[in-house]
Amino acid sequence: MKKVCVAVSGINAVDNPGPGIGVIRSLKEDSVLEIEAIGLAYDAMEPGIYMDWLVDRVFILPYPSGDKEGFLNRLLYVKKAANIDIVIPTLDAEMPVYIKAADYLQSMGIKTFLPTKSQFELRGKTKLTEVANKIDLKIPETRIVTSYEDLVKALNDIGLPVMVKGLYYKAYRAYTYQEATGYFNKIVAEWGYPVIIQQVVSGEEMNVIGVGDGTGGSLGLVAIKKLWITSLGKIWTGVTVKNEALLNAASNFVKEFKWRGAFELECIVSKDDIYLIEINPRFPAWVYFATGVGINLPARLLKAALGLPVEGKNEYSAGKLYVRYTYDIVTDMSIFQSIVTKGEC
Amino acid sequence: MDKLARLAISEEGFIFDPVSGNSFTTNKTGLFNLKALKEGKGEEEIVQALTEKYETTKEGAEKDVTDFIEQLRYYRLI
Numbered sequence: 001m002k003k004v005c006v007a008v009s010g011i012n013a014v015d016n017p018g019p020g021i022g023v024i025r026s027l028k029e030d031s032v033l034e035i036e037a038i039g040l041a042y043d044a045m046e047p048g049i050y051m052d053w054l055v056d057r058v059f060i061l062p063y064p065s066g067d068k069e070g071f072l073n074r075l076l077y078v079k080k081a082a083n084i085d086i087v088i089p090t091l092d093a094e095m096p097v098y099i100k101a102a103d104y105l106q107s108m109g110i111k112t113f114l115p116t117k118s119q120f121e122l123r124g125k126t127k128l129t130e131v132a133n134k135i136d137l138k139i140p141e142t143r144i145v146t147s148y149e150d151l152v153k154a155l156n157d158i159g160l161p162v163m164v165k166g167l168y169y170k171a172y173r174a175y176t177y178q179e180a181t182g183y184f185n186k187i188v189a190e191w192g193y194p195v196i197i198q199q200v201v202s203g204e205e206m207n208v209i210g211v212g213d214g215t216g217g218s219l220g221l222v223a224i225k226k227l228w229i230t231s232l233g234k235i236w237t238g239v240t241v242k243n244e245a246l247l248n249a250a251s252n253f254v255k256e257f258k259w260r261g262a263f264e265l266e267c268i269v270s271k272d273d274i275y276l277i278e279i280n281p282r283f284p285a286w287v288y289f290a291t292g293v294g295i296n297l298p299a300r301l302l303k304a305a306l307g308l309p310v311e312g313k314n315e316y317s318a319g320k321l322y323v324r325y326t327y328d329i330v331t332d333m334s335i336f337q338s339i340v341t342k343g344e345c
Numbered sequence: 346m347d348k349l350a351r352l353a354i355s356e357e358g359f360i361f362d363p364v365s366g367n368s369f370t371t372n373k374t375g376l377f378n379l380k381a382l383k384e385g386k387g388e389e390e391i392v393q394a395l396t397e398k399y400e401t402t403k404e405g406a407e408k409d410v411t412d413f414i415e416q417l418r419y420y421r422l423i
Contacts, residue, residue, distance in 0.1 A: 204365050204366060204367070206366065224366070225365070225366030227366070239366045239368075240366075241363060241364060241365065241366040242363045242364060243364050243365070244364075269365070271421075318353075318361075318363030318364075318366075319353060319361045319363055
C-alpha cells in the first residue's frame with residue numbers, strides 16, 4: 001500500500017497530554033496502513049518532537065487563536081514540504097479553525113475527517129440538554145448564569161456543592177458560596193459569560209470514545225472507567241467496561257446527529273441513570289487505550305477519510321487495564337536547535 | 346441475580362464487575378458464598394454447605410451469610 005503522510009497535532013505528551021502521540025502510535029500499529037507521521041507542534045519543548053520512533057518530522061505552527069490566514073499558510077507550507085495527505089487535529093482550540101477551513105484544505109489536497117460546524121456546536125454546555133434528551137441520557141440540574149444575582153439564585157435553587165463551568169472549558173467543584181463566587185469570577189475573567197452552574201451528581205465516571213462515519217454509522221466505540229486521575233483530572237489508570245446502556249447511548253448519539261469524526265462522551269452512571277457531562281469533538285489523550293483493546297479508532301478514521309474499507313469488529317473485552325507512565329529521553333541539542341531556528345526538523 | 350451472573354470471579358477471590366468497572370476482593374468464605382449464590386443456591390442451602398465445609402456453627406454461618414449478602418447489596422452487586 002502507498003505510504004500515507006499524516007499530520008497530527010497535540011504531540012505535547014506532558015502532564016496534561018495532548019492526544020497526538022496516542023493517535024500516531026495507533027496509526028503506526030495498524031496492519032494495513034503504512035504511515036509517515038508529521039507532528040504539528042506549537043512549542044519547541046513539546047516532547048513529541050523528540051520521540052523520533054513515532055514522529056518522523058515536525059513542524060512548528062503559529063497558534064490557531066491568532067492570525068487564521070497565517071495558520072493556514074503555515075499548514076500549506078507543511079503540505080508543500082512534507083506532502084501531507086491528511087491532517088488529524090486533536091486539540092480543542094484548533095478545531096473551529098480546521099472545521100471552518102475543511103473545504104479549503106480539501107481543495108489544497110489536505111483531507112480531514114471532522115464534525116460539521118453544527119455538530120461541533122453540540123459540545124456547548126447549553127446544548128447538552130438537547131443532546132441528552134435525544135439519546136435518552138439525563139443531565140444534572142443546570143442553570144446558565146450571566147450575573148452575580150443569577151449565580152446566587154442558581155446556588156439557592158440547586159444547593160451546594162455545585163460544579164461551576166465555562167461554556168466550553170474549565171470546571172470547578174464549589175462547596176461554599178464563597179468558592180462558587182470565586183470560580184464564577186475566574187471563569188468570567190478568562191472566558192466571559194455565560195457561566196454554567198450544575199448539580200453535582202455522584203456515581204461512576206465513565207467515558208466513551210468513538211468515531212462516527214458522518215452518515216449515522218459508528219466506526220467503533222469503547223467505554224472505560226477512570227480508576228486513577230492526576231491532580232489535573234487526567235486519567236492515569238483506567239479499565240474497560242461493557243455498560244450496554246452507555247454504549248447504546250453513544251451509538252444513538254452517532255446515529256441521531258450523524259456525527260462525523262472522533263468524539264468522547266463524558267458521563268456519570270448513577271444506578272440506572274446515565275448523566276451526560278461533556279462532549280469532546282476529538283480524540284481524548286487516552287485514545288491508545290481503545291487501540292490496545294483491538295479497536296484502532298485513529299486508523300479507522302484515517303481509512304474512512306481515504307475511502308478505504310474499515311474493519312467492522314466492535315468487540316472488546318471488559319476488564320482490560322490502562323496504565324500511563326512517564327519516560328525519559330536523553331538527546332543532543334540538534335533537534336531543539338533545528339526546531340528553534342528553522343521551525344521544523 | 347443478573348448482576349451476579351455478569352461478575353468475573355477469580356479463584357484468588359478477585360471480583361470484577363464489567364458494567365461498573367469496579368473491582369473487589371473477598372476471602373475464601375466470601376468466594377464460597379459468592380459461587381453458591383451464582384449457582385442459584387438459597388441462604389439456607391449456603392449455611393448448610395458452610396457448616397459442612399468449615400468448622401463453624403449454624404448460627405455463625407447464618408450471620409456470615411447474612412452479612413455477606415448485605416455487603417453485596419451495599420456494593421450493588423445483587
